[in-house]
Amino acid sequence: MPSFVNPGLFWTLGLPTLAVVAIPVLIHLINMMRHRRIEWAAMEFLLLSQKKHRTWVIFKQLLLLLMRMLAVAAVVFLVAQPRLQSQFGNLLGGVHTHHIVLIDDSYSMSDRWADTDAFSEAKRVIEQIGLNAVRENHPQSFSLIRFSNAAMPPGVGKPDMLKHAVGQNFDEELEKQLGKLNVSQTAAGPLPALQSIAKLFGDTADEQRIVYLISDFRVRQWNDPQEIRKELAQLADMGIDLRLINCVDRVRPNLSIGSLERVEGIHAAGVPWFMDVTVWNHGSDSVSDVAVTLSEDGHGRPSVVVPEITPNHTATERFLVHFPAAGPHDVTAQLSGDAVEADNHRYATIALPAAVPVLLVDGDANARDARYFSYALAPGESVRTGVQPQIEMPRFLSLKPLEEFQAINLMNVGRLDASAVTALEKYVEAGGGVAFFLGDRAELNFYNDVLYNDGKGLFPVPLEREAELLVDRLEPAPDMQVENHFIFRVFAAEQNTFLQTVTVERYFSVPNGWRPPADSTTRVIARLRNGAPLMIEHQYGKGRVVAFLSSAGPSWNNWARNPSFVVAVQDLQAHLSSRGAEAFSHTVGAPLVLKLNPALYKEEVRFIYPEQSGEPPLAMQAAKSDDGLLTATLNETGVSGFYEARLISADGTPEIRRYAVNVDPAEGDLSAIDGSQLAARLEGVKYKYMQSSAFRSTAEELAGYNLSDALLYGLILLLVGEQILAWSASYHPAKRRPLGKGGAA
Numbered sequence: 001m002p003s004f005v006n007p008g009l010f011w012t013l014g015l016p017t018l019a020v021v022a023i024p025v026l027i028h029l030i031n032m033m034r035h036r037r038i039e040w041a042a043m044e045f046l047l048l049s050q051k052k053h054r055t056w057v058i059f060k061q062l063l064l065l066l067m068r069m070l071a072v073a074a075v076v077f078l079v080a081q082p083r084l085q086s087q088f089g090n091l092l093g094g095v096h097t098h099h100i101v102l103i104d105d106s107y108s109m110s111d112r113w114a115d116t117d118a119f120s121e122a123k124r125v126i127e128q129i130g131l132n133a134v135r136e137n138h139p140q141s142f143s144l145i146r147f148s149n150a151a152m153p154p155g156v157g158k159p160d161m162l163k164h165a166v167g168q169n170f171d172e173e174l175e176k177q178l179g180k181l182n183v184s185q186t187a188a189g190p191l192p193a194l195q196s197i198a199k200l201f202g203d204t205a206d207e208q209r210i211v212y213l214i215s216d217f218r219v220r221q222w223n224d225p226q227e228i229r230k231e232l233a234q235l236a237d238m239g240i241d242l243r244l245i246n247c248v249d250r251v252r253p254n255l256s257i258g259s260l261e262r263v264e265g266i267h268a269a270g271v272p273w274f275m276d277v278t279v280w281n282h283g284s285d286s287v288s289d290v291a292v293t294l295s296e297d298g299h300g301r302p303s304v305v306v307p308e309i310t311p312n313h314t315a316t317e318r319f320l321v322h323f324p325a326a327g328p329h330d331v332t333a334q335l336s337g338d339a340v341e342a343d344n345h346r347y348a349t350i351a352l353p354a355a356v357p358v359l360l361v362d363g364d365a366n367a368r369d370a371r372y373f374s375y376a377l378a379p380g381e382s383v384r385t386g387v388q389p390q391i392e393m394p395r396f397l398s399l400k401p402l403e404e405f406q407a408i409n410l411m412n413v414g415r416l417d418a419s420a421v422t423a424l425e426k427y428v429e430a431g432g433g434v435a436f437f438l439g440d441r442a443e444l445n446f447y448n449d450v451l452y453n454d455g456k457g458l459f460p461v462p463l464e465r466e467a468e469l470l471v472d473r474l475e476p477a478p479d480m481q482v483e484n485h486f487i488f489r490v491f492a493a494e495q496n497t498f499l500q501t502v503t504v505e506r507y508f509s510v511p512n513g514w515r516p517p518a519d520s521t522t523r524v525i526a527r528l529r530n531g532a533p534l535m536i537e538h539q540y541g542k543g544r545v546v547a548f549l550s551s552a553g554p555s556w557n558n559w560a561r562n563p564s565f566v567v568a569v570q571d572l573q574a575h576l577s578s579r580g581a582e583a584f585s586h587t588v589g590a591p592l593v594l595k596l597n598p599a600l601y602k603e604e605v606r607f608i609y610p611e612q613s614g615e616p617p618l619a620m621q622a623a624k625s626d627d628g629l630l631t632a633t634l635n636e637t638g639v640s641g642f643y644e645a646r647l648i649s650a651d652g653t654p655e656i657r658r659y660a661v662n663v664d665p666a667e668g669d670l671s672a673i674d675g676s677q678l679a680a681r682l683e684g685v686k687y688k689y690m691q692s693s694a695f696r697s698t699a700e701e702l703a704g705y706n707l708s709d710a711l712l713y714g715l716i717l718l719l720v721g722e723q724i725l726a727w728s729a730s731y732h733p734a735k736r737r738p739l740g741k742g743g744a745a
Helices: 007-031 041-052 054-080 087-092 118-134 170-179 191-201 226-237 368-377 418-429 444-452 486-491 563-576 675-681 698-703 708-729
Strands: 082-084 097-103 140-146 161-165 208-215 241-246 255-262 273-281 287-296 299-309 313-321 327-334 345-352 356-362 387-392 407-411 433-437 465-468 480-482 506-509 523-528 533-540 543-548 585-587 592-596 604-608 618-621 630-634 641-648 654-662 688-691
Touching: 054 708, 097 118, 097 191, 118 140, 118 170, 118 208, 140 170, 140 191, 161 170, 191 208, 191 226, 226 241, 255 287, 255 327, 255 345, 255 585, 273 287, 273 299, 287 313, 299 313, 327 654, 345 641, 345 654, 356 368, 368 387, 368 407, 368 563, 407 563, 418 433, 418 533, 418 543, 433 563, 480 486, 486 523, 486 563, 543 563, 592 604, 592 641, 592 654, 604 630, 618 630, 630 641, 675 688
Parallel strands: 097 140, 097 208, 208 241, 241 688, 356 387, 356 407, 407 433, 433 543, 585 654
Antiparallel strands: 140 161, 255 273, 273 313, 287 299, 287 327, 327 345, 465 506, 480 523, 523 533, 533 543, 592 630, 604 618, 604 641, 641 654
């Protein structure tokens, strides 16, 4: 059965008008009325001729009558715009249609041009889908899922509309719902949203589904969409109608702040330190003189200017930071407005200690080497380095927790018990830094068998024996020759006279022919003049280990009495204590997980959102997890900025921990793929692709085909045929021939 786009017009105006169809029949019946018969010879001849052709004449008249009736009916149906059901509708009748809309709300959808943006275009498409659904006269429902909600942990993110019945006022309800939606600051892609369809709705046995994936199709997600293609193919195989709708017309240039990070060094109150800000040019043209506005703890400070950034590259500028007081401190960087706003901000926070605690473990009871080391780290008087050294004996490693120390230095330690080795391994695996300085107490077998352990242990190199560096009077050269490394950065620009005066008398040699494995992180960063390794480092877990194969004190060398020792030792601590720098920035949308020791903190936790979010504080009780720690998780981190966790220690003292949450700068790359590129990447998947500006709802196509155009063309042909048939059925006297010369016709 056909339906009508304008059923109201059909029943109020069209149906009465159909009565006009009977007029030709009425005229015909009137003409059939009996009249007074008059005998007339000529008419008798005509009646005999009519009787002979009666059947053919009546057929023409009836056909003409039918065509005139059809012409009147066609005009009525043109007003009502009838629609014929599709093949699917003819087979299943009033099947339930489920419109499932997946809308990309990642922050690249805030891409602006003219007086609109990509997200507004997406909402316009959804409004059109809803409007077309309202016009249908068979059962329908509507679901709306944002990418950011689908990417949230299970039970947290929920659809904005879930199988909502489409009624008479649904278009108004949908408009209100869309008015509440704004583009998020996440970088969520389409995969979680596609995967949520099967989880939320199960199989398709009782309904016909249309899935609309409305996005900006950025290269970041769609250049190699293997998982996305797999999900789309599965949906298509289930008979789901897939519609991919692109909301952007072209690629626009954009800048983003890629990172705001502290530079490797000692970070303590009252000590200047550096930060790097990196700006990413996602455009196809170079940009110059890019100003980055900076603030510290909410107070403005001089901006930095990036001279030039080439296309699709980054550039980094360094600036000095100084906070006189200990505690949490914030740094903010900002760019001027462009196509996308969210990635123009970057936040960083750090809890500055009054001083960085460093542990010095000396194997000698007099701690002679450790005292030299301590003087280099904290000279005292008016010189402030930000380092607080603490000298202990080796047994301290087994008895006390090590996590509070930013770096650990072992000097002239002979051997350690198993518990101390285990404690050191856990410390470094978690990101800590350890330096070994050898001496006459070092036991060769212990270092090789336990600490080196065939390359699997803490120590980065196997040892062979104590050796003496012989004096070379023929070709004198500095005993200590350093590589380009952070520890020796001060000496990299020129030949430093202080470093050249360092003399080494004894050291531990390595096996002849030893080289760092090609696939390892082991690296020789200083050698003796005979080519033997003197300082080696490698990575162990998340942390670093540096080994100096001579003494820290002046027993085997004179470095501790050389001015270069102070600089190198302080930079060594900065290098070792740089663990966890990446943890100071969290990504928007990722949960903030807080782990607390139940012996030190109470269960009450209060999270404070960034001021720009407008969200009220959230109080919760930390729950005990399997590892025995209290765990509090904040899942709603949808806005970039500074978050706070307010805690209460076991003795009732309040404590504040701050977190910097930033957008993923890669989402600011507005490079996109077009329809042909998408077709190559989704080869074999059945779908329809269109631009939002040319969107036509598939709901109308699925429910039926509008017959208005066909009716119009048919009416024209019908009227032309009616005129031809009317002319054929009427009487037309033959033209008279002109008389010839003989007067004959």
